[in-house]
Amino acid sequence: MTVTCDEFEYCKVKVDYVAEPKLVEEKRDEAVANIKRAKVKLAGFRAGKATDFAIRTQLRKQINKMVKRELVAEAYEETLFETKMKPIFYPEIHESNLDGNNFTCNMTFLKKPDFELKQYKGFDIPKPHIPMSAAEAAEKMIQELRMQHADPIPYSEDDFVQDGDQVTMDVTASDPNGVMDGLSKEGALYTVGQNPVKEIDQKMYGMKSGEERDFDIIFDDNEDYAKEVRGKRIKFHVKIHMGTKKTPLPLDDALAEKVGLKTYDDLLREAVGSASARIASNQTQQITNQVLMRILEAHDFEVPAWSVLMESQKFANGQKVHWETLTDEQIDNINAQSKDKIKLSLILDAIRENEPDAVYSDQEMVDKIRAQVESQGQNADEIMSRMKGDGSLIGTIAAMKDTAITQWLVKQSKIIE
Known part of the structure; x- marks a missing residue:
């Protein structure tokens, strides 16, 4: 087996793979064995009683197709083992040829850039300033309700x-x-x-x-x-x-009833609780942003231009904006945001590899999604099957992983009062 690599563009690698003839023969034997186990009926034989020679002769095209599929998968695994590169997506297969016991394959990999992990934990983070107390925020919320429900x-x-x-x-x-x-x-x-x-x-x-x-x-x-x-x-x-x-409504039980509560005291408690939760959430988000910004600033490596373009065009598409209609300044702004997003994602991936105990496994993530679906009274099997089919399960798991590692990173930082 030989694997020849050519990084013809930054983080784009062309791979020429040549399999060992012995491996090709092993895969062909496996294909024949699988057909025998399936008890395929061939002309002149009862189901499952065909000889290996008959199977190889009558089902040659099907066997070659099975062997090529297996060898392409083998080429992918062997390439990763030999090169140690970390791919993004499955490679593009340009050509695969099977001639007797000779197999060759040409692929293009999109790979993650190589970089060294710098500091990512143990930051001193100033505690964010709170512009107003929970009581003040609650008062503002109630004032808005007074105006919203007034005639x-x-x-x-x-x-x-x-x-x-x-x-x-x-x-x-x-x-x-x-x-x-x-x-x-x-x-x-x-x-x-x-x-x-x-x-x-x-x-x-x-x-x-x-x-x-x-x-x-x-x-x-x-x-x-x-x-x-x-x-x-x-x-x-x-x-x-x-x-x-x-004219603002009076601060009485009638105002509480407008929003489905019994008394003004109930409304005040709800408002203070909601305001407290919102302030805590905003404060956590500000701390998270500071930690992630420190991590980005600590890492200086080139992000592949093709990945930035892909992410930027995906963003524009999601905003229902035609890429061709954007100005150069708008494109530069979107590209800058995409670059930071991709860079942070790559760093978080590397941190997860370096801190395996900090995150859940894929199966644990799937179990969490299933449990959440069931808690909402929905059919988990049906929902999970649909998510696998449309590809959203992979994206959901990736987002959950990012959230989990980000929360872990925040916990590793020290908040300075």
Whole structure:
């Protein structure tokens, strides 16, 4: 057996494999034995009684097909054993030839880059700042509920535009070329405070029903803005026809009943509990992000360009964006994110190999998925079979592995108060 490798592109390896004639003969003997065990009926023989010679003669094409399949699998295993490379996906088989006891195979492997593991545990991580306490967050949540469930009241003569109000208005936008139809509308129903361009809302504050106002907004070249306004001064004419505002509901049991609870005390406990859980989750995520960033910064190796392109195009496809329509700047940003994502995935894989006790086995992961499916009252066999068929099981297990090793890495770090 000989394995000849040529890394013709970074982490792309062409392999020429030549099997030992003795191995080919062994695989052919195995194929014949398997056919005999299956009791295949051949002309002139009772089922299972055909001689080896008859099987080799009458089923030569089928045997060669079986032998080639087995030898391709053998070529894959022998290549990994001889080269010690770590493949990404199964190799592309370009050609496999079987001539008597001579077998050759040509394959292209996509492999993981070789790199040395640097520091990945024992980091000192500053404890994230909490912008508000659980009590303050709960108070904010309850205030939002008070507004959400309040009934809208039409504007009176003295009411004026504030955040949270709904107004019916005419808006005309124009640039030096004239009225911009795409930004102009009559009778538009608008919720004040929801515009990403905060200056527009600010210019409308204090307006009353029947009032008209003119103002200019200067837009920079931010890509978040529509193309027609980037880098321009846009003139707006706004007329408020009518509006409604909400008065917060009282802090009583009636408010709790709006969300399916009995008393205001129940609502307060739920809000504090929810806020505490959210704060803890955000804090854990910030710590996790710091640990992963430290790990990325500690490792400096080249990520294959073809893997970055594959991941970036997959991302764009998931966002329903045509790759050809993206600008160079957008492509560079997506590629940078893809590169970090792939690099981190490669590092986590290497850590798992180095710390086998830190993660569950594939079978343990499958058992966890099955248990979770059963706990939801679903048919586990049916769900697992479907996941295997559409390939989602592999992705789910990979995501669970990343989560498990990431949690382990966080536990290996020291949180500094």
